[in-house]
Amino acid sequence: MALLEVKNLTVEFGSEDKPFRAVDSVSYSVDRGEVLGIVGESGSGKSVSSLAVMGLIDFPGRVTADALTFDGQDLLGMPAKRRREITGKDIAMIFQDPMSALNPCFTVEAQIMEALKVHEGGTKKQRRERTLELLNQVGIPDPKSRMTAYPHQLSGGMSQRIVIAMAIACKPRLLIADEPTTALDVTIQAQIIDLLLKLQEDSDMGLILITHDLALVSEAANRIQVMYAGQLFESGPADSIFAAPRHPYTQALLEALPERSEGHDRLRTIPGVVPGQYDRPTGCLLAPRCRYANESCITARPEVRDFNGRDVRCFYPLNDQGQPTGLTADMATGENV
């Protein structure tokens, strides 16, 4: 049994009769010791889905799922108090912007010790020792003096290390990292990712790495989940996705990587933006931006289906040569972009 099992997770906002689906029937699972990469542009619902797993979607938002289980326990059905015991202890999360993730009014030590106090108890002395240990673990130089520092006295990279220390304080079995490096300097980014992967390996945690950075995921993740406008577009093992994307969107994302643009004058881009609440196409959500889209893509919405052992949401999944299958020849030239 997988550590985290998500089946048809849906998150809706807005009124009951005209809801906006930020996450639309997304399924995935993470095992212990496994790294799952969730990839997508901003607005693709990747953050919202993980907030739903954490139980952090507030009132106007509605979370439904066929199954949302952690270690066999149903997260949606359990009482709020029981769920809070799991949140922060067994499942922890790291957020995008470390500078705003720490409460400016409290010291580093107080914020780390708080999580320990709630979930593990123990004496103040024990908690302080554990905090020191954690700061060492996340590679903070001179941890003793940092204990009593306030967040505004720390750099971005330092803050993110503190945030990580806070998240792993109670030895979680699953860690969700939501764009953990986006707000950091490029030089720091690699350090933080290395740290996360090392922690994950050492304690055999499950790790969900949410990012829009495909290159990063390619190195770190075992499996990849590509999301677009709240929907799962493609999922499968990392290396096979990189070798042969089955979904036109994945293909376009890969082509947009700088290292794959060699030989071109410019970086390749995907025209347009992710549809928002009011401008959802009726057919396939990618149709307006897809180079292969045809009439049926505009009128009907594809379902997720199995294609060569991968889950793909497309009428015309790509073959190993990157050409859509199941299309008549004249449509395959991609005249729409």
Add this chain to the structure above:
Amino acid sequence: MSENTTPSAAPAANVAEPIGAPPSPLRETWDYFRKNRGAYVGLMVIAFILFLALTAQWIAPFDPIAQDRTAFLKPPVWMEGGDPRYLLGTDAVGRDILSRLIHGAQLSVSIGVFVVILSMISGICLGMVAGYFRGWVEVCIMRLMDIMLALPSLIMALAIVAILGPGLENAMLAIAIVQLPHYVRLTRASVVSELNKEYVIASQIAGAGHMRQMFVNILPNCMAPLIVQGTLGISSAILDAAALGFLGLGAQPPLPEWGTMLSEAREFVGSAWWVITFPGLCILVTVLAFNLMGDGLRDALDPKMKR
């Protein structure tokens, strides 16, 4: 031709964008304002009070200072012993309360409007000069404003009235002076931030004089916060004027100013609730209406709050 120029990226399934000019800024502000129920109610109440103020001479059933020696402290009509001629009863010397309240609306509205106009015009001029010329002029003006702000507004107004002597005109002048720092500070702050914008530099290069720069180019761009402050200023002017009247330092009897009416009615706190309740209620409703409208205007004019 027309087919080709439509952007090809626009998806066919999309709802067509409404074509036409964007709404005018005034229209847009009004739409935001309309959506704010409180502000809208405030505006309606203000319209009603304005109507009363403008037509007081004709709609008030009695002369506000005429005394009826046969009807002292008559309760409102619906109470036992009420006189049908005096809808809201009479005061201690037999004056019709309703008529006095209606004429009081006239006084309060003119106090509010006069004070704000006086204070705003002088405040804008001072703030404009301070923000535009900077240097020691600015230091002097802003220091003076700081000193004025060191005193609570009512106490400052009291001090000025102590110099000028009690009376409605002096009270109005005092309140106008007290409100001055707010307009000066607001104007200066906006002017300083506008001063470095391209359009100001551009018209300077085009040879615009100081006066033109200050009042034609810069001022219109600073008006939004001033309008909001002006609306809220009306409410605090009415409130302060009533407080001064209540303390016997503002409008003098027999003027039907609401605060003065309350001051005269104080001794009947245990016997005649109506002489106390109605004037105060009028002050509260008027002040509340202007505050609601001011809040609504602020939200409507503040681009940060929009969307």
Add this chain to the structure above:
Amino acid sequence: MLGFLFRRLGDIIPTFFGVTLLVFFLIRLIPGDPILMMAGERGVDAARYAELQAQYGFDQPIIVQYFDYLMGVFQGDLGKSFVTKKPVIEEFLTLFPATVELSIMGILFAVILGVPLGVLAAIHRGKWIDHLTMSVSLTGYSMPIFWWALLLIMFFSTTLGWTPVSGRLSVLYYIQPTTGFMLIDTLISDEKGAFISALRHMILPTVALGTIPMAVIARMTRSSMLEVLGEEYIRVARAKGLAPIRVIMVHALRNALIPVITVIGLQVGVLLAGAILTETIFSWPGIGKWIIEAMNRRDYPTIQGGILMIAFLVMGVNLIVDLLYGIVNPRIRHKR
């Protein structure tokens, strides 16, 4: 922190001199001759006039007069009342505790009611409880407090008979002032029931005085709280698995209160202005009532001294609030 203190003091000193200048000229700006006014209807002969002029220093050049006045202020000499002939500072100090007591109660009322109301409105944003709280707050904010005080008296004192109409203590008791704070003095005295009496006298003036600050604090707390609740660190706190009450009361409120403290400090001016009206209505023997009486009697040294002391008070409290702000907000405390 020390540097911060000095910087703030540096800002205050020009204002301090400005206020003394303003108050000094207050008396010179009055049309008419102050000595003739003091003498009243009886008038004075020329010799007595010159004597009085010398006594009050009116024969000196104006700059010398200001300097003398300033020196007096530094030594705590605010002149003598025209009416009682007692030093103004002495009268001020006798009456001051009554105003302080009332103001403290007023601000306590405002904070104890205003902060929870603001928090409540913020966490129930857009629901009826939010609308109700904000309507109450806006009404309180627009309230003419002299009318509000009269309504309170009309309802609770004359109709229900629950509370006394005026004064600080029932005439049945005599309390020798030790601290000047009636609640404390009655509590340490032997008189039974005196404390209850003092408390009963306290209630209505406290409510009347505290209403506007309460409304302002509630509004400010709400908007500040709403801003903080949208911050990332609140989400992080929830992700730690903390109970909602802890997230709100510890993580959100601590941050939300920082701007509220400034607002509370600004309410001191509002309170002192309100004290003038409240004390007049409730016959509360404090400095507000004292200044109004001085105005009615045209007792200029008292008006002058009273206004000066109020200005000092407001400036002093603002300074304290600024320092307090530095203490609660670590970002300022550590700025060098």
